[in-house]
Amino acid sequence: MRKQHLLPHAWQWVGLVALVAGLVLGFTFFVPSVIRGDYGTGEGIEILGELSYLLLLPLSAIILCFSRENIEDERIDELRKKCLVTTAIIFVILLIIGPLKGFFMGRLCSPTFMGKYQLLFGQSWWMLFVYLLIFKISYWVQNKRYSDEK
Amino acid sequence: MKNNIRVERARQRMTQQELAERTGVSRQTINAIEQGKFNPSTVLALKMSLVFGIPVNDIFELEDGD
Numbered sequence: 001m002r003k004q005h006l007l008p009h010a011w012q013w014v015g016l017v018a019l020v021a022g023l024v025l026g027f028t029f030f031v032p033s034v035i036r037g038d039y040g041t042g043e044g045i046e047i048l049g050e051l052s053y054l055l056l057l058p059l060s061a062i063i064l065c066f067s068r069e070n071i072e073d074e075r076i077d078e079l080r081k082k083c084l085v086t087t088a089i090i091f092v093i094l095l096i097i098g099p100l101k102g103f104f105m106g107r108l109c110s111p112t113f114m115g116k117y118q119l120l121f122g123q124s125w126w127m128l129f130v131y132l133l134i135f136k137i138s139y140w141v142q143n144k145r146y147s148d149e150k
Numbered sequence: 151m152k153n154n155i156r157v158e159r160a161r162q163r164m165t166q167q168e169l170a171e172r173t174g175v176s177r178q179t180i181n182a183i184e185q186g187k188f189n190p191s192t193v194l195a196l197k198m199s200l201v202f203g204i205p206v207n208d209i210f211e212l213e214d215g216d
Binding site: 071073074075076078142143146147148 | 174175176181182187
């Protein structure tokens with residue numbers, strides 16, 4: 001990934017604000033509504049929940065994933081590529097075991113639970129957060145490992 | 151790939167931070183290269199060669215397994 005394709009570092013603050021707003025709105029409106037089972041029935045304030053889950057969280061994930069770090073050099077470039085490959089492998093594994101998971105969950109869980117699970121965790125943009133988690137942890141570990149001058 | 155960056159730095163009384171600033175990378179990256187954990191690109195190797203004023207071959211050398 002070339003650094004000129006990334007957003008400036010300051011955008012990470014925009015992403016963080018969007019993430020916090022998305023989480024607060026999501027856990028206040030969307031998640032309780034899905035768990036209660038009244039999501040999609042037209043009752044309650046659905047627009048705020050949808051705003052968080054369909055707009056703020058994916059948007060914050062995109063901004064946080066594709067904005068530059070403080071110093072974005074070729075080591076960080078390589079780290080990004082490695083983390084992207086790891087995330088892609090996880091995604092492919094999840095795709096492969098998806099039908100298997102559906103088969104067993106279909107027999108073990110009720111269709112209502114399956115619906116709720118799909119609404120909360122079935123969004124493909126969750127993979128952006130997986131990438132973000134892998135990248136941030138690796139970034140922190142590498143910087144800590146190489147921070148002592150010998 | 152082996153490198154003599156630490157030796158050259160010591161010879162020229164240069165800190166990792168100074169070398170990092172002059173080559174446009176972070177100090178952690180210089181540290182990772184010195185420890186042999188990260189192989190620099192050709193561009194970065196040439197920049198180091200310019201900073202030290204010696205050929206790239208004198209800074210980096212291939213090992214048997216490379």
